[in-house]
Amino acid sequence: MASRLGVRVVPTPPRGTRRLVFIFSLSLSFTYLCYSLIFCGHSIMQKPLAFPEHRACYLLQRSQHCGHSAHPNSPGRGHAAPNRTLSGRSPERDRVSETSPRPGSKRLPLAIIVGVKKGGTRAVLEFIRVHPEVRALGTEPHFFDRHYEKGLEWYRSLMPKTLDGQITMEKTPSYFVTREAPKRIFSMAKGTKLIVVVRNPVTRAISDYTQTLSKKPEIPTFEVLAFKNRTLGLIDASWSAIRIGIYALHLENWLQFFPLSQIHFVSGERLIIDPAGEMGKVQDFLGLKRIVTDKHFYFNKTKGFPCLKKPESSSTPRCLGKSKGRTHVQIDQDVIEQLKEFYRSYNIKFYQMVGHDFRWD
Numbered sequence: 546m547a548s549r550l551g552v553r554v555v556p557t558p559p560r561g562t563r564r565l566v567f568i569f570s571l572s573l574s575f576t577y578l579c580y581s582l583i584f585c586g587h588s589i590m591q592k593p594l595a596f597p598e599h600r601a602c603y604l605l606q607r608s609q610h611c612g613h614s615a616h617p618n619s620p621g622r623g624h625a626a627p628n629r630t631l632s633g634r635s636p637e638r639d640r641v642s643e644t645s646p647r648p649g650s651k652r653l654p655l656a657i658i659v660g661v662k663k664g665g666t667r668a669v670l671e672f673i674r675v676h677p678e679v680r681a682l683g684t685e686p687h688f689f690d691r692h693y694e695k696g697l698e699w700y701r702s703l704m705p706k707t708l709d710g711q712i713t714m715e716k717t718p719s720y721f722v723t724r725e726a727p728k729r730i731f732s733m734a735k736g737t738k739l740i741v742v743v744r745n746p747v748t749r750a751i752s753d754y755t756q757t758l759s760k761k762p763e764i765p766t767f768e769v770l771a772f773k774n775r776t777l778g779l780i781d782a783s784w785s786a787i788r789i790g791i792y793a794l795h796l797e798n799w800l801q802f803f804p805l806s807q808i809h810f811v812s813g814e815r816l817i818i819d820p821a822g823e824m825g826k827v828q829d830f831l832g833l834k835r836i837v838t839d840k841h842f843y844f845n846k847t848k849g850f851p852c853l854k855k856p857e858s859s860s861t862p863r864c865l866g867k868s869k870g871r872t873h874v875q876i877d878q879d880v881i882e883q884l885k886e887f888y889r890s891y892n893i894k895f896y897q898m899v900g901h902d903f904r905w906d
């Protein structure tokens with residue numbers, strides 16, 4: 546009858562077959578679930594789902610992903626190496642940070658490494674940012690010398706986000722020799738703490754020249770640039786490589802606005818021999834617990850410098866980049882002696898001003 550009406554009656558499968566179908570679908574769903582977890586796990590890890598962002602970042606506080614942002618137009622960004630270095634970020638991190646809102650707020654720096662060029666400023670910044678209470682801008686913003694007209698809000702927008710109690714920092718070594726910088730920093734916040742990494746001015750000048758030569762191989766020799774008249778032994782103090790090293794002169798400018806107690810001097814030489822000791826003093830100056838200690842450093846024989854066991858951005862050991870710790874250009878010994886002589890009185894004046902003998906003579 547049913548077949549005559551055109552209706553096909555499907556016979557109910559036996560109980561055993563139904564159970565088989567059920568078990569088959571269950572195992573299919575289970576296989577699919579495992580597949581999703583294995584192959585999509587990576588993206589799940591990148592952005593914790595149903596996990597408050599601030600909590601995730603609190604747990605990952607050492608990660609730049611949570612605390613660091615560089616303005617897209619910030620100077621120096623274009624110079625970052627494609628793969629991570631101590632001061633750089635991986636492209637992967639950048640991708641993640643573009644999609645994740647970060648906790649905290651961008652604040653003006655409470656402490657600035659203002660100098661000196663080639664003193665060891667990058668090392669101090671990278672070492673101090675290991676501290677959980679410090680967040681630092683990786684690039685040099687050059688706000689108080691080159692970009693002042695852009696205003697404080699522009700400057701603030703470059704800063705990494707900080708949580709309450711964390712210290713925002715930046716470093717721009719050219720501030721130390723910029724006439725307007727002390728007044729400008731003072732007008733931003735008179736309580737700003739200043740760090741100056743100083744180094745023997747003769748070695749500093751040679752380091753500075755070595756860097757310029759690496760970028761412009763056609764420049765005259767060091768000896769030609771260093772003298773107004775070599776026969777008379779007249780040093781050209783207007784050449785920036787020489788002028789930057791007259792620390793007493795520049796410091797006078799800063800002391801018009803800041804008391805000495807607000808300026809901390811790091812010895813560039815001791816920073817290489819005893820990084821933990823110098824960083825201990827930096828932490829004291831910033832009012833921080835001494836968390837960055839000798840446990841954080843190891844001496845890399847190939848590099849010839851101390852390196853971090855665990856940099857702020859990674860858990861693997863890392864040294865500073867190739868531009869830090871270059872082999873210096875060979876300079877005639879008599880030229881070095883003349884430079885030492887030139888700097889002697891300025892160095893003594895500087896030691897008196899800061900109350901510390903850096904033993905450069």
Ligand SMILES: Nc1ncnc2c1ncn2[C@@H]1O[C@H](COP(=O)(O)OS(=O)(=O)O)[C@@H](OP(=O)(O)O)[C@H]1O
Pocket residue numbers: 661662663664665666667668718752753813816817850851852864865868869870871
């Ligand atoms: N740990 C570690 N690793 C590598 N380099 C170190 C380190 N500590 C201090 N230094 C010295 O830092 C010098 C570069 O100084 P700056 O970072 O201030 O240079 S810059 O002004 O930012 O270009 C650099 O100068 P040169 O040796 O002349 O290249 C180093 O001597």
